[in-house]
Amino acid sequence: MKIKKRKGFRHSYTLDQIRAYSKLSARNKLLWLEEANRFCQKAIKGKTRKIWESFRNGTI
Secondary structure, three states: OOOOOOOOOOOOOOHHHHHHHHOOOHHHHHHHHHHHHHHHHHHOOHHHHHHHHHHHHOOO
16 A cells, blocks of 8 residues: 655644743744744745745635
């Protein structure tokens, strides 16, 4: 039997990581979100970026 190779990626968090995040202030959560967004803007380019934008705009 042939096993299908999954595409994309997956990430999971431990309960301790979730608890640590929940203890952050709203300001620190927003700073984290801005940093993650800047990273994605730099790292994701081309076709993938266009697909993300279409999804955000509700066209797909």
